[in-house]
Amino acid sequence: MPVKVQLEKVGMAFTTNAGVFRAVAPLDIKIETGRFVSLVGPSGCGKSTLFNVIAGLLQPTEGRVLIDGEDATGIIGRVGYMLQKDLLLPWRTVLDNVILGMEVQGMPLKQARERALPLLRKYGLAGFEYLYPNSLSGGMRQRAALLRTLLFDTDVILLDEPFGALDAQTKLQMQEWLMQLWSDFQKTVVFITHDVEEAIYLSDEIHVMGTRPGRVLETIPITLPRPRLRTTALTPGFIAIKEHCMDLLKSPALEEAA
Amino acid sequence: MAKPVRRLPVQKDWPTWAIVAVQVSILLTVVAGWEIGVRAGFINGFFWSQPTAIWKTTKIFFTEGDAWTDISFTFRSTIFGFLIGTTAGSLFGLSFWWSRNYAAVAQPYIICFESIPKLALAPLIILVFGLGLTSKVAIATALTLVVSTLTTYAGVKALDPDGEKLFYSLGATRWQVFRKLVVPFCLPWVISVLRVNIGLALTGAIVGEFIASQHGLGRQILYAGQTYDIALVWVAVFVLSTLAIIMYAAVSWLESLLRKGTRQ
Numbered sequence: 222m223p224v225k226v227q228l229e230k231v232g233m234a235f236t237t238n239a240g241v242f243r244a245v246a247p248l249d250i251k252i253e254t255g256r257f258v259s260l261v262g263p264s265g266c267g268k269s270t271l272f273n274v275i276a277g278l279l280q281p282t283e284g285r286v287l288i289d290g291e292d293a294t295g296i297i298g299r300v301g302y303m304l305q306k307d308l309l310l311p312w313r314t315v316l317d318n319v320i321l322g323m324e325v326q327g328m329p330l331k332q333a334r335e336r337a338l339p340l341l342r343k344y345g346l347a348g349f350e351y352l353y354p355n356s357l358s359g360g361m362r363q364r365a366a367l368l369r370t371l372l373f374d375t376d377v378i379l380l381d382e383p384f385g386a387l388d389a390q391t392k393l394q395m396q397e398w399l400m401q402l403w404s405d406f407q408k409t410v411v412f413i414t415h416d417v418e419e420a421i422y423l424s425d426e427i428h429v430m431g432t433r434p435g436r437v438l439e440t441i442p443i444t445l446p447r448p449r450l451r452t453t454a455l456t457p458g459f460i461a462i463k464e465h466c467m468d469l470l471k472s473p474a475l476e477e478a479a
Numbered sequence: 480m481a482k483p484v485r486r487l488p489v490q491k492d493w494p495t496w497a498i499v500a501v502q503v504s505i506l507l508t509v510v511a512g513w514e515i516g517v518r519a520g521f522i523n524g525f526f527w528s529q530p531t532a533i534w535k536t537t538k539i540f541f542t543e544g545d546a547w548t549d550i551s552f553t554f555r556s557t558i559f560g561f562l563i564g565t566t567a568g569s570l571f572g573l574s575f576w577w578s579r580n581y582a583a584v585a586q587p588y589i590i591c592f593e594s595i596p597k598l599a600l601a602p603l604i605i606l607v608f609g610l611g612l613t614s615k616v617a618i619a620t621a622l623t624l625v626v627s628t629l630t631t632y633a634g635v636k637a638l639d640p641d642g643e644k645l646f647y648s649l650g651a652t653r654w655q656v657f658r659k660l661v662v663p664f665c666l667p668w669v670i671s672v673l674r675v676n677i678g679l680a681l682t683g684a685i686v687g688e689f690i691a692s693q694h695g696l697g698r699q700i701l702y703a704g705q706t707y708d709i710a711l712v713w714v715a716v717f718v719l720s721t722l723a724i725i726m727y728a729a730v731s732w733l734e735s736l737l738r739k740g741t742r743q
């Protein structure tokens with residue numbers, strides 16, 4: 222498979238009042254076209270920082286970002302990015318929130334709405350099109366935010382802990398829903414989560430990250446067959462990967478405690 | 480010790496008509512008490528005037544004087560000052576979003592301008608802009624401008640940087656972020672000062688008229704006071720209050736209309 226997104230020795234150090242803070246050590250990540258790749262790691266290991274770099278919103282201290290082999294460091298609008306908050310605009314209806322990307326790209330409003338409406342209906346937001354975000358539940362808000370990201374029509378989408386704040390039941394539904402979107406839209410997805418089980422269930426590949434400084438501890442391919450069922454989580458293969466990830470994530474804490 | 484038995488205190492609401500009836504009777508009692516007090520000699524009619532005299536003066540004021548010229552003069556100074564001050568102030572406040580450096584440079588000047596009692600500058604403004612409408616508008620503008628600027632700037636500062644990130648991740652230009660994010664986001668702040676500003680604009684207009692003017696309700700009040708025509712002072716004050724209430728109601732209506740538009 223061709224490489225879609227490549228991080229080449231990308232590192233980030235923030236200059237703060239307290240001095241220089243090394244958030245991400247120079248690291249290499251390759252993400253192949255059409256795959257579902259997760260970044261898993263403790264809070265503060267630089268996951269969101271990496272997303273900001275890939276999205277061109279943050280200039281890395283060193284290294285470059287290649288998208289389709291071209292240098293895309295510091296270039297905005299090349300990937301769809303769903304930030305950790307849903308950031309729906311309260312003064313716009315769900316429909317008008319979802320078309321934001323197309324609107325910003327200069328598509329006439331009418332045309333953008335016509336494109337978005339059937340998708341809203343197909344992907345579980347039927348009946349919510351003309352409501353304002355403040356009357357939506359957490360799950361619905363995430364759906365709207367995710368559709369906004371998808372409709373921005375880029376090959377790559379970055380999802381920063383999209384289901385982090387949802388209750389367990391809703392989270393499971395949203396995972397199924399995301400799987401359906403992913404197979405319908407054929408995008409390359411990079412997904413941040415701190416839920417190991419979620420990462421294994423959804424991904425083709427997991428980059429387990431460690432902190433201080435942020436770095437990739439190990440890249441684990443997930444070869445479990447698709448479509449995956451919930452019961453997959455009970456298979457020995459799944460459990461073995463989960464245990465391995467847990468060990469990786471746990472080790473620094475244990476070292477500190479010792 | 481045994482716990483005392485307590486029940487939830489319950490307050491019974493009166494029907495609306497009862498509330499209105501009580502309100503009207505209080506008003507009538509005050510007016511009647513005033514009139515009787517003056518006639519019986521408890522209240523000095525020379526300083527306080529009395530309701531019947533005020534009523535007579537009211538009729539004269541509206542039939543013989545140039546009541547409407549005065550009302551229109553004060554009304555126009557207030558409205559123009561309100562519109563200019565609020566609009567310019569809001570735009571000024573929004574403009575700080577464009578550059579953090581510019582905002583940082585401007586900040587101390589704005590704070591200085593805020594802390595000056597603008598009314599103390601009123602005599603100067605009259606000298607510069609003359610006796611007519613312009614000087615009153617200028618004073619009303621000076622009072623409203625700063626409030627709008629600072630409040631709108633507070634809105635700009637409350638903007639979530641992640642909101643901007645979202646727009647830029649979609650490849651937006653700064654102008655798009657301004658139009659589609661900053662302006663609608665700050666609108667509630669802009670709206671929140673409308674009612675304060677209409678009051679300030681009226682104050683500015685009246686003070687301008689106190690200092691030097693040929694027209695206006697403020698000038699009427701000053702003139703009547705200087706000639707000990709207390710009944711006329713009251714008439715002008717009542718007319719002014721009515722004007723204030725009307726403008727206040729109009730602005731409140733405008734506010735609710737705008738709020739509906741912004742969903743906040």
Ligand SMILES: Nc1ncnc2c1ncn2[C@@H]1O[C@H](COP(=O)(O)OP(=O)(O)O)[C@@H](O)[C@H]1O
Binds near residue numbers: 235237263265266
């Ligand atoms: N603009 C910034 N200035 C200084 N430090 C920052 C900045 N952004 C992030 N950091 C720091 O970098 C580290 C990584 O942050 P982040 O990427 O948000 O972590 P994660 O998303 O993995 O929880 C954190 O320790 C955070 O405090």
Ligand SMILES: [Mg+2]
Binds near residue numbers: 268270305
């Ligand atoms: Mg994060």
